[in-house]
Amino acid sequence: MRRHVGIDVGGTFTDAVVINEEEIEKKAKVPTDQDNLLQTLLSALDRLGLDGGNPVDEITVSTTLVTNSILQGRFPPVELYLLPGGGMKLESLSWPVPYKIMSGTIDYRGREILPPDELQWRRILQERRQNPLKSDHVAIVGKFSHRNKLHEDQLAAYWRLAEPEVHLALGHEWGQANFYRRSLTTYLNLASQDLWLEFARELERAVGERGCHAPIKVLKTDGGVLPLDQVRPVETIYSGPTAGVLGAMAQNPDASYVVVDIGGTTTDLGIVLSGSPLVSARGAKIGPYKTLVRSLAVRSVAVGADSAIVREADGLSLARYRLGPAYCLGGPAPTPTDAMCYLGVVPYGDRVRAEEALASLLPDEHHLPADLTGLAESLLEEMAGRLAAEIRAMEQEWQDEPAYKIWGVLHPHEARQFYVWVSGGGARGLRDFLQKQLRVEVRVGRFPEVSNAVGAALARPTFSCTLHLDTVLGRFSLEESGEQGKWQGSIRPHAEVDAFLEKSAERLAAAKGIDLTGTEKEPFDFFPIVQGYRTVGQIVRGRLYVPPGVRGHLNQRPEVGSRRSET
């Protein structure tokens, strides 16, 4: 019997589960202490009662550690050096961090157009010697470095000789196109490194002290899991919404649906198509930073079950913030949860306090039951309406995804019959209201309160290896690892390139400790390169990957016996 632990650190609460095969064995919920996430995780683990006598096979955490540190700007200073060459002006895009420009130009195929200027390097290092405030974190990113890392490597080698103690990060390690995003991604990852390593060390130690020696993994925003020390810290941002989608997948095999995960202050939305989550075509955006971090196509809406209700000129509305728990649960002010409690659509809360909360929003003469019911309904209608609008916008965005091949235009994703899957604290309370707005079936699972923790517990590793090969220049690169090398094969490879991709993938997977099963391949793109009406070689693109998914499904039989709740 395999036992998996999943913990999801949310903005308000941290949920944890132990899953034994296809049943939830234990659940726990603790308040999140944003200033001490390590302690939060440990108290969640303690509530699950883990110790050496009751071994688990694996622990997966989804944590907001890196997300918070980035959004709050709590990271060490990083010096960013850019080699932008020509093209669009850097100022055309807004840069949330300062940078310095260095010379050197590489073109779109990775050919050197203009070598870097060594005098400039010498000058910069000299200035640093005289600067007591210099950072020991340095990021170097060149335009088209994902096609040729030559200049980044040259500069790094020079730098290491002069300042061996400096932490260097190079842009080509994020081997996808987009100089702007590559720069910011390299920057953020380097900036989060120390914080993450310390957290990982502490967590390993504290869990070990509890007599638990299960490997600890972390959930990435692309839906995959990796050992704590293998993950690139910036890849853990926004894993919460991802956990929500995976949690839904653990309870909905092979269907197409929209995931709505209602939290305290925000509600996360995602899309699953025939059992596979929709992946965002572009990288994740966090605060002012656009990154290359692969993520599921999710969006967060600033409304949740604990959103404060505020009075505006034209009536009441739901605020983007939370003042505390719902009034009916001992909180300070009315929330949508009070409306749900008053209407009796959720099984928790003090109905007397809920009534009090709603009454406080109305003038004295309107404290009749009919008025209070009307108010509760209109508040939940507003909440459902906001979510419905975002769901439609997200569906539209998915329909508007660009295609670059005729095949893609002739074979669009078919318009499927979607249903909506709601999880989170207010799931049962909002179901009917959402169903009325969207006019599609809205379902709630057996475990709406711990859906994210279930997603974390059952997430499996993802994997991707994208090959870009230019046989004329004799060069290849792998996007995910940033590896670049010489191509020794033929000018017009066919079966050869297939074997090469597989071998590269195996090497990459082994380095990350990932077992390659369930791989899929995108069809290769072959671009004949013609010079003077003669084909001189090819550019080949191919990808082998393991899509995000879950390693098992929860039993959906109705619960037997009494409802046991640890909350």
Place this chain on the structure above:
Amino acid sequence: MNKTGILFFPAFDWSLGETHPEREERLLYTQEQLFEEGVFDLPQIRQFAPGMAPLGKALLTQGIFPHPAKHDLTAHLIAAGSTLVLGEALAEGQIQNGFALVRPPGHHAGATVLGNRGFCTLNNEAILINHLRSKYGVKKIAVVDTDVHHGDGTQDIFYHDPGVLFISLHQDGRTLYPGTGFASEKGGPNAWGMNLDIPLPPGTGDDGIHYVLENWVLPRLDEFKPDIVINSAGQDNHFSDPLASMNVTARGYGRITELVKPDLAVLEGGYSIEAALPYVNLAILLALAGEDYDGVVEAEKPTRPQVSFTSLVSRVKELKAEYAQAQPNWVWRPEPYLPDGTWAYIPRMIYYDTEGFQEVRFDRVRKCAHCGGTVFIESRRPPSRGRYALVRIPFGACPQCSQAGYDLWEYLIGRVETVQLQDQAGAQVLFWHLDEGVTHFSTS
């Protein structure tokens, strides 16, 4: 913020032949450049998904003979359809301007289509223009064709159309395919002066082409006051182009875009796919988005000779004189079967370079003071004896011209192999074929 739409459809799985200039690789480096620069992250840029044009929309603009089913139109319908997606976004106010960066191109595809010519089968801009007129009631549209080759297909489609001003700047037809586009080609009898061809000498360069725009094209546009300006943005004026020799740079193209201020730019030719396209496409897009394109500098430098600015200026003066003195090239020729009215007659030969054959055409247009006039085109591909007929009732047709169109349609059925009726005013296309009878095509 003013939005710039981009529809990037590189058709990475389509070519006219492995070593053909119109092949998979053509926009590959443009993609690399645009993606790496992060242009899609510019807040004012909005990317659109490609679409497929219904055949009826193409048939409202072009006669496809002997039958649409005889042509492989898929890629062309996607290029045209993608142009329509962006055109609708413009008409509905979602974007302020846009760039349809799509292949295959279209500006050599004319009023009749017997095959592929100059890599074009369907005319993306022309189909878009007629769509904007039929769906949104746009009245006045101008096309500025800055491809190095004469936009003969677009000219052919709108030659008798007083609602469309067509301006083409190109390398002199005596030195380059398709060998047409002289200053004397001013339009048909009901649209005289609505066609402006400016054939320029090889080596015109950035300054030369900007001079022509500022001193001839822009004043003509100001005079016409179009509701929408479309730029057929071919990129073979570039100094690295293997076939032409106009010596324009990527930044020169950026400036062209700034001067013409098109509502929509549509990619046409340009086959210097490494030395030009990644840079020119970037410069055009940045110019449309109102961003600085001054840093867009090619890896290569121009090496070809350039004509001096003074000799270019005097050449333009000669061309203006030639244009002013041009005389109509049609004759008035009555035929017993033609409906009431005075009919101009223009015989033509059109060469299809892709497959190497000639189309023989007899074009006729009914003189009309109220509308663009009924157009009747008879087409043949010798040595085949089959004759194809295209009858067009123009947008805003008067009752007489409309009646004349339907009279011709009825007269022609059974007398030729194929008859196509483009009722642009009534938004319908009727297609009669010897073996199949009449087919209705929806144009919406």
